[in-house]
Amino acid sequence: MVEKVPEAAFREAIANALIHRVWDVDSQIRVSMFDDKIEVVSPGGLPSGITEDEYLSGKLSVLKNRNLANVFYRLGFVEIFGTGITRIKQVYSEALIKPSFEVSENAIQIVLPVYEESTNLTEDEKVVYKLLSRNMLKSMSEIAPYISFGKSKTTKLLKDMEQKGVIAIEGKGKGTKYRIK
Known part of the structure; x- marks a missing residue:
């Protein structure tokens, strides 16, 4: 079975949301699933004394819910406190x-x-690919402003990616649009 979203990353995101959420705020953890992504939103910002950079780099962790964190640790849902973001990044390396x-x-x-x-993508193809979507068709005018390549090179890269079976090209002429397969 192929995982669309790695289970290890999803588990870490949910564990982070539960362990680090603010429980005295009348709001819920929200998990939204889409064709191309999963979003996990936890109420409450960072604890005082930790910066966004420290949180995102995994250098520092301040537990908001120590008892819940210990339960998750004992059950094996988390391995070491403060490594969730780092582990998610590693899974996606x-x-x-x-x-x-x-x-x-x-x-x-x-x-x-x-x-x-x-x-199987070249570095230039990766730049273009990251601008595309599975669900939304994009025209050249919606792609071009975000890359440094000229229109002819971008068109060639898109055709090459279609040949590789990575993207779909729909329409002709000025009505041509692109999306991830």
Whole structure:
């Protein structure tokens, strides 16, 4: 069985959401599943005394719910406190699209994209691929502003990726649009 989103990363995101959430805020952990990603949002921002950089790098962890964290540790759901984000990043180390982490004053969001290895794409193709979506067709005018290549090189890269079976090209001429297969 092929996992669209790595189980280890999903487990870490859920454990983080439960262990680090603020329980006195009348809000729920939200898990949203889409065709191309899973979003996990936990109410409550970072504990005082820890910066966003420290949290995202795994250098420092301050437990908000020590008892719950100890239960998760004893059950084997977490291995070492403070390594969740680092482990998620490690699981995605070979992935084309990396997970994202957004920290605000009132919530922490982890987005786990569908895992796709980048082994058969050139570095230039990876740049273009990251701008595309599975669900939304994008035209050249929606792609071009975000890359440094000219239109002819971008068109060639897109055609090469279609030949590799990675993307689909729909339409003709100015109506041509692109999406991930």
